Amino acid sequence: MTKKKELQVRAIKNGTVIDHIPAELLFKVINILELDKCPTSVTIGNNYKSDMLGKKGIIKISEKFFEDDEINKISLITPNAKLNIIRDYQVVEKRVVEAPNKVEGIVKCMNPKCITNVEEVYTKFKVVNPSPITLKCHYCEKITDEKNIRIK
C-alpha cells in the first residue's frame, strides 16, 4: 500500500517547519516561540490526521531559522516535535528538539511556597534531567517534573 504524499499545508520556500506538535499544545508552542511577534509569514494548521499523535498541529515559518536555545524551549511540552529546515523548497536538514540546559521565564515553579509564586520574579530553572524533563528551581531549589510543568 502506498501512502498518498499530498501536502496538507502549502510548502514554503525558505524557513522552518515544525511538525508533529500534539494538536492541543499547538497554541502553547506558538506562545513559547513568540510567533505573534514574528514579522515574516507564518502558516499554522491544526487537527491534521497523524498516525503517531491522532491529531497534530504544524507550523511553517518563512525566512526563520531558529537558534538551538530558542527552539529547544518547546521541548518542555513537545519532546517529539520534528523540525524541517527548508531552503529553496527542499528539506535540507531534519532535527528533533532537544532539552535545553536551562529554562528561563517560561515555566512556573510547582512549589506554591516559592518566592517566584509570591512576588514578581522571573523564573529560572536548571535542567537536571533531559528525559523525562526535570527542572530545578534556581530560587527554592525544588524539582518541577514533567507532569507538573505549567507554562506561564
Place this chain on the structure above:
Amino acid sequence: MDNKSLVSIDDYTKEEILEVLAKAAEFEKNPNSNMLEGKVVSSLFFEPSTRTRLSFETAISRMGGKIVGFTDASSSSTTKGETLNDTIKMVSNYSDLIVMRHPIEGSARYASEVSDVPVINAGDGANQHPTQTMLDLYSIQKTQGTLENLNIFMVGDLKYGRTVHSLLMALSHFNPTFHFIAPKELEIPRAYKIFMDKNNIKYQEHTEFNSIINDADILYMTRVQRERFADPLEYEKVKNVYILKNDMLKDTRDNLRILHPLPRVNEIAVDVDANPKAYYFEQALNGVFARQAIIAKALDL
C-alpha cells in the same frame, strides 16, 4: 548579584567550607574582637527564630558590630504590603551586610540578587539554612577530627528537615556513607537522591530505628514537626516512631556523637543527655563561632 552572599550551602566550595571551619576554630579561641567596628549589620527576621537570631546577634556583638533590624514581620513594613524586593533595596543602602530569615522558599537567593551588599541566609522556609550546616560541620569536625569517610545516620523528618538537606549537600564533598532512617511519609526527597546518585554517594534508606546505628560516627536526630502535616492523623501516626533512648547506645562506637539542630521535643529521651555521646548542647554553642567565621568571610575580613 553579590557572590559574597551565603544563600545555599553549595555556594561554598569544599575549600571554602574548610577555610570557614578553620576560621571558626580561631574565633572559638578568641571570640572577642573589633573586626566589625564601624560596620552595620541588618538582621531581618520576617519570622521569629529566637535561637538563630540570638546566635547571630551574639556573633556580631562579639566582633564589635552594630545591629539594626526587626525580629518578626509584624514590626516591619511587610505588613503594609511592601515587597521583599523593596525592603531589601532599602536595607542594602543602610548596611554593610544583611542577615535574613524569611518563610518563603527562594527568598534568600532573590534577596542576594537584589541587594548590593552580601546576604547571609538564616533560613528560607523549608529550603536552606546554611549557617546551621556550617555549625553542624564544625561540630562533626571537632568531635571526629575529620569530615572525611564518616558514617552519617540521619533520623526523623528527612522530607521537610532542611538542616538534613543542607548537611547532606555539604558532606557530599567528604566521601560520606549516609543512612536515612525515616517513615515512608518523611523519606528523603527525590531531588537529593538524584544528587547522590549523580555524585556516587553511598546511601541506604531504613524504616527501622534499631541496632543499625552501631556503625554510626554521627547520629543526626531531627524533630518531626506537627506544622508540616496537612493531616493531623498522619502526624499522630509518625510522631513517636523514632525516639532515641539511652539503652540503644550501649553497643555504639566510642566516637559516636549525637547531634540535633534543636529545639528537641521528645525524639531524644532525657536520659541520653548525661551520656558522653550526647553533643547537641555543645553543638548549639558552636553556632556563634561558625557564624562569626561566615560573617568575616562575607565581608572579606
